[in-house]
Amino acid sequence: MADLTCTIAGIRSPNPFWLASAPPTDKAYNVLRAFRAGWGGVVWKTLGEDPPVVNVSSRYGAHHDTERRLYGINNIELISDRPLEVNLREIAEVKKAFPDRAMVVSLMARIEEEAWAGLARRIEATGCDGLELNLGCPHGMCERGMGSAIGQVPEMVEQVTRWVKAATRLPVIVKLTPNITNILWSAEAAKRGGADAVSLINTVNSIVAVDLDAMAPTPVVDGKGSHGGYCGPAVKPIALNMVAEIARNPATAGLPISGIGGVTTWRDAAEFLALGASGVQVCTAAMTYGFKIVEDLAGGLSNWMDDKGYRSLDQLTGRAVRNVVNWNDLNMNFSAKAVIDPALCIDCGRCHVVCEDTSHQAIRIDPGEGRRLFTVIDAECVGCNLCSHVCPVPDCITMRPEDTGLPYVTWPQDPRNPLRTA
Amino acid sequence: MTLTADSPASPYGDLIPPLTKVQAMAEANRCLYCYDAACVRACPTGIDIPAFIRSIATGNLRGAATTILAENIMGGTCGRVCPTETLCEQACVRNTAEERPVAIGRLQRHATDGLMATATAHPFTRAPATGRRVAVVGAGPAGLSCAHRLAMLGHAVTVFEARAKSGGLNEYGLAPYKMADGFAQREVAFILGIGGITVEHGRRLGADLSLEMLRREYDAVFLGIGLGGSNRLNIPGEDRPGVEDAVAFIERVRQADPAAPPAVGRRVVVIGGGNTAVDAAIQAKRLGAEEVTLVYRRGRAQMGATAWEQELAQTNGVVLKTFAMPTGIGPDGVTFEHTALSDGRLAGTGLTFLQPADMVLKAVGQTLRADALDGLTLAGGKIVVDGGFRTALPKVFAGGDCIASGEDLTVQSVQDGKLAALSIHSFLTA
Numbered sequence: 001m002a003d004l005t006c007t008i009a010g011i012r013s014p015n016p017f018w019l020a021s022a023p024p025t026d027k028a029y030n031v032l033r034a035f036r037a038g039w040g041g042v043v044w045k046t047l048g049e050d051p052p053v054v055n056v057s058s059r060y061g062a063h064h065d066t067e068r069r070l071y072g073i074n075n076i077e078l079i080s081d082r083p084l085e086v087n088l089r090e091i092a093e094v095k096k097a098f099p100d101r102a103m104v105v106s107l108m109a110r111i112e113e114e115a116w117a118g119l120a121r122r123i124e125a126t127g128c129d130g131l132e133l134n135l136g137c138p139h140g141m142c143e144r145g146m147g148s149a150i151g152q153v154p155e156m157v158e159q160v161t162r163w164v165k166a167a168t169r170l171p172v173i174v175k176l177t178p179n180i181t182n183i184l185w186s187a188e189a190a191k192r193g194g195a196d197a198v199s200l201i202n203t204v205n206s207i208v209a210v211d212l213d214a215m216a217p218t219p220v221v222d223g224k225g226s227h228g229g230y231c232g233p234a235v236k237p238i239a240l241n242m243v244a245e246i247a248r249n250p251a252t253a254g255l256p257i258s259g260i261g262g263v264t265t266w267r268d269a270a271e272f273l274a275l276g277a278s279g280v281q282v283c284t285a286a287m288t289y290g291f292k293i294v295e296d297l298a299g300g301l302s303n304w305m306d307d308k309g310y311r312s313l314d315q316l317t318g319r320a321v322r323n324v325v326n327w328n329d330l331n332m333n334f335s336a337k338a339v340i341d342p343a344l345c346i347d348c349g350r351c352h353v354v355c356e357d358t359s360h361q362a363i364r365i366d367p368g369e370g371r372r373l374f375t376v377i378d379a380e381c382v383g384c385n386l387c388s389h390v391c392p393v394p395d396c397i398t399m400r401p402e403d404t405g406l407p408y409v410t411w412p413q414d415p416r417n418p419l420r421t422a
Numbered sequence: 423m424t425l426t427a428d429s430p431a432s433p434y435g436d437l438i439p440p441l442t443k444v445q446a447m448a449e450a451n452r453c454l455y456c457y458d459a460a461c462v463r464a465c466p467t468g469i470d471i472p473a474f475i476r477s478i479a480t481g482n483l484r485g486a487a488t489t490i491l492a493e494n495i496m497g498g499t500c501g502r503v504c505p506t507e508t509l510c511e512q513a514c515v516r517n518t519a520e521e522r523p524v525a526i527g528r529l530q531r532h533a534t535d536g537l538m539a540t541a542t543a544h545p546f547t548r549a550p551a552t553g554r555r556v557a558v559v560g561a562g563p564a565g566l567s568c569a570h571r572l573a574m575l576g577h578a579v580t581v582f583e584a585r586a587k588s589g590g591l592n593e594y595g596l597a598p599y600k601m602a603d604g605f606a607q608r609e610v611a612f613i614l615g616i617g618g619i620t621v622e623h624g625r626r627l628g629a630d631l632s633l634e635m636l637r638r639e640y641d642a643v644f645l646g647i648g649l650g651g652s653n654r655l656n657i658p659g660e661d662r663p664g665v666e667d668a669v670a671f672i673e674r675v676r677q678a679d680p681a682a683p684p685a686v687g688r689r690v691v692v693i694g695g696g697n698t699a700v701d702a703a704i705q706a707k708r709l710g711a712e713e714v715t716l717v718y719r720r721g722r723a724q725m726g727a728t729a730w731e732q733e734l735a736q737t738n739g740v741v742l743k744t745f746a747m748p749t750g751i752g753p754d755g756v757t758f759e760h761t762a763l764s765d766g767r768l769a770g771t772g773l774t775f776l777q778p779a780d781m782v783l784k785a786v787g788q789t790l791r792a793d794a795l796d797g798l799t800l801a802g803g804k805i806v807v808d809g810g811f812r813t814a815l816p817k818v819f820a821g822g823d824c825i826a827s828g829e830d831l832t833v834q835s836v837q838d839g840k841l842a843a844l845s846i847h848s849f850l851t852a
Contacts, residue, residue, distance in 0.1 A: 066479060067447075067451050068447070346516075347456075347515050347518065348454045348457070348459075349456050349458055349459070350455070350456065371518070392454050392519070393519060
């Protein structure tokens with residue numbers, strides 16, 4: 001059995017699956033249920049200074065796939081709307097009841113040192129394991145000068161991190177917003193400020209849908225809507241890229257990462273770990289299916305690690321980072337051709353029509369025995385992969401590397417490049 | 423036992439219930455939107471099936487129905503009664519992957535029912551009036567399909583129908599559990615909603631109508647007269663009381679008040695192997711017959727009824743007996759002789775058995791009534807037409823079951839009527 005014990009910025013948890021700072025971690029009732037279900041840790045929903053914020057109704061919009069599965073959610077909810085004192089008391093109680101789980105507390109304040117430092121000190125007194133600075137909330141709080149209003153300015157990220165580090169002995173995780181042009185600017189700023197780790201991504205600014213009867217963005221609040229924060233499976237590709245960028249950037253390499261963004265299955269978690277995360281945070285999947293999914297998250301990851309021979313998370317973390325390169329470092333001489341397995345083909349013709357209409361006219365149809373025969377015209381196939389992605393049958397269309405006998409040549413070296421350097 | 427329209431055993435309730443919105447959405451999403459889809463090629467009317475299913479999946483129910491009705495104005499009936507298991511659904515590629523096709527027929531019904539329930543106007547508009555008048559004989563699937571398309575093209579149509587109601591087979595010849603809730607008449611009203619079509623009931627060719635008169639008074643004539651006669655068994659006892667043509671029996675059930683359905687025998691024997699035989703057998707069972715036995719002279723594989731229909735008969739309590747042909751009908755029942763196939767030829771074995779019966783339904787095929795068809799060429803019991811549905815008589819066209827265009831199915835008749843209308847239009851505007 002692979003060891004799933006996880007350590008990020010010195011914070012230990014029995015498995016790498018934490019619940020992210022969000023409604024599921026807003027009170028003791030939920031967090032106790034989560035810990036009983038087996039979650040390794042939580043990031044308690046963001047605390048702010050009193051008086052508590054006031055939320056609106058409704059708060060969530062949804063992006064469904066064609067079978068009405070939740071593809072993404074956006075929300076216009078603010079930080080915890082419960083009194084600070086109540087949250088602090090519950091945090092202490094829950095940590096006492098589950099001392100082996102990671103109890104990280106998210107916080108947010110005005111851009112004033114005493115506001116951040118005072119909040120941090122009060123939270124530290126609960127006995128929690130770490131702090132997460134919410135510098136990412138893209139709606140509501142940023143209009144009050146907090147959340148992404150801070151996270152989008154590297155100097156402010158650095159400053160706030162420094163203030164909190166000076167005020168507490170607890171590990172500090174800086175949660176980054178994806179609503180920026182370059183994630184490295186804020187990640188590097190967090191590191192300069194002394195961050196022990198970064199977590200990412202926070203939600204993506206979005207209008208997730210428009211109610212065509214109300215003629216307003218969803219969720220509709222008395223006839224009006226607002227942009228909200230997008231999360232769920234749909235944002236995973238954005239999150240993976242940003243995690244990888246930080247992991248392979250020399251200035252931030254080695255900075256522990258808590259991966260967030262659409263983690264729904266153990267496979268998603270493995271991908272975040274492979275790209276440099278030491279653990280992951282989950283929210284939408286729990287909000288879609290409930291806390292019980294942690295059983296398959298942990299079990300599936302452990303079984304897969306056993307199959308692959310990974311004995312601990314640190315053997316897995318970052319394994320794919322060296323294979324993430326810039327376009328200019330790709331091999332121009334590599335070639336793959338699509339191959340269609342006629343035994344698996346069900347004769348839907350989708351590969352043909354997409355290649356014909358939108359790509360390279362590289363899939364021929366011949367009358368076959370009983371059903372049509374689809375064949376790749378190697379001379380026309382550029383190996384773009386589209387056919388294999390639209391094929392409804394797994395493994396029916398595969399990409400076969402061609403032995404070109406040519407060396408690894410990058411674009412800067414390529415003779416076809418008029419500006420080549422070598 | 424009292425049968426009511428909503429009783430599970432009633433022959434007047436849907437045998438296969440309509441899809442719910444959620445079921446339709448899930449089923450529509452199983453469609454792969456194939457390129458040059460096999461299901462389309464398998465449909466006699468060539469409906470763009472992937473397109474209409476995609477419209478269902480996106481919530482464009484009116485668009486879905488319009489796609490169907492553009493090729494098949496009786497898409498509602500066909501969604502209910504088409505033997506999809508041998509047409510579109512047999513071709514569905516999901517059979518290969520999952521051994522379960524997309525439920526195309528039920529989706530088609532979902533779309534067309536949705537449009538007919540909500541649309542305030544007919545989905546198609548008429549072309550400017552051409553001033554041409556066309557006579558259509560027979561208000562069945564072929565005649566109504568032809569009339570609708572002609573009306574769409576701007577012609578004035580008069581439909582002559584011998585019976586009291588329009589719909590033909592749909593109204594008189596299909597089991598009520600396939601056409602519940604008066605659907606045949608609702609569909610007729612919908613089709614006529616395009617305007618420009620007058621239906622005259624009680625007008626039969628050979629009685630007060632003649633081809634000669636129609637040719638004189640109209641610019642073109644379309645014959646969609648179907649098959650009005652029934653084949654005989656030509657065995658002793660065929661005319662005894664309690665022996666009836668299955669089509670007449672189905673008609674009696676269809677035209678009865680559902681609260682007072684016709685009485686059936688305690689032990690019913692149905693002779694034949696086609697859809698009508700299965701319809702009559704299931705119907706007799708649902709009307710309270712204790713034992714219903716369907717006897718066919720050849721094997722299951724040779725039956726006209728599809729495997730799905732055979733199974734339906736069995737799950738409704740009908741006993742299927744094969745390789746037996748009737749030799750006589752007496753007071754106690756039907757005497758059958760066992761048969762065998764050898765080199766494709768059927769022969770009796772000399773061994774007989776008595777199948778007890780107090781009601782016998784004959785379903786051994788229908789025939790064209792050839793009277794009043796002077797001047798037309800007939801072959802194999804059907805009216806001969808050319809590729810443009812033209813008969814031997816100038817200005818006279820024909821389609822549906824009275825010609826040999828394909829299987830005798832509603833969907834084929836609709837296609838014949840549609841194509842004949844296009845041919846008539848070319849003739850009138852040449």
